[in-house]
Amino acid sequence: MILSIYVQMLKLPGNEDVNLPRKMSEQASGYDLFAAVSGELTLAPGQRALVPTGIAIAMPDGLEAQIRPRSGLALKAGITCLNTPGTIDADYRGEIKVLLINLGQEPFTIARNERIAQMVFQTVPAVTVEHVETLDETERGAGGFGHTGK
Numbered sequence: 001m002i003l004s005i006y007v008q009m010l011k012l013p014g015n016e017d018v019n020l021p022r023k024m025s026e027q028a029s030g031y032d033l034f035a036a037v038s039g040e041l042t043l044a045p046g047q048r049a050l051v052p053t054g055i056a057i058a059m060p061d062g063l064e065a066q067i068r069p070r071s072g073l074a075l076k077a078g079i080t081c082l083n084t085p086g087t088i089d090a091d092y093r094g095e096i097k098v099l100l101i102n103l104g105q106e107p108f109t110i111a112r113n114e115r116i117a118q119m120v121f122q123t124v125p126a127v128t129v130e131h132v133e134t135l136d137e138t139e140r141g142a143g144g145f146g147h148t149g150k
């Protein structure tokens with residue numbers, strides 16, 4: 001283990017039955033997030049929804065959590081996160097929600113306690129910003145967007 005961090009997770013009222021985010025293997029990067037929808041939610045093709053997870057978290061300053069799609073859902077049903085990766089700020093204490101979109105051809109139904117996305121913790125460096133008049137020169141310069149070829 002290179003880095004060990006303490007994160008608090010809270011089940012919000014009315015969501016005692018919803019699983020806390022959980023790693024599906026010891027060395028998985030992501031904690032799977034469970035849907036806290038009441039009953040079921042069906043996303044028609046092209047439809048998006050902000051799906052509740054029933055949890056809130058607190059993590060140390062200098063961390064963020066990223067909400068990422070699950071590749072299985074994306075492959076099988078075209079279900080992904082519209083704003084991937086979603087950003088959970090260290091000072092956010094509200095309910096974590098997942099902005100899902102159905103990019104598939106068929107309606108997709110999400111049941112309560114179904115795994116809908118995953119949450120990966122990342123470090124965020126402390127950055128000091130300086131406003132300058134010129135930048136140093138590099139070989140790349142302003143080249144980008146495929147300027148090196150296909």
Ligand SMILES: O=c1ccn([C@H]2C[C@H](O)[C@@H](COP(=O)(O)OP(=O)(O)OP(=O)(O)O)O2)c(=O)[nH]1
Binds near residue numbers: 067083085087090097
């Ligand atoms: O997928 C997401 C993305 C964000 N959030 C929550 C946590 C995050 O800390 C907060 C704000 O997110 P973001 O900075 O992406 O949103 P914004 O559109 O810039 O809103 P704000 O003005 O509230 O910061 O919303 C989620 O629950 N899920």
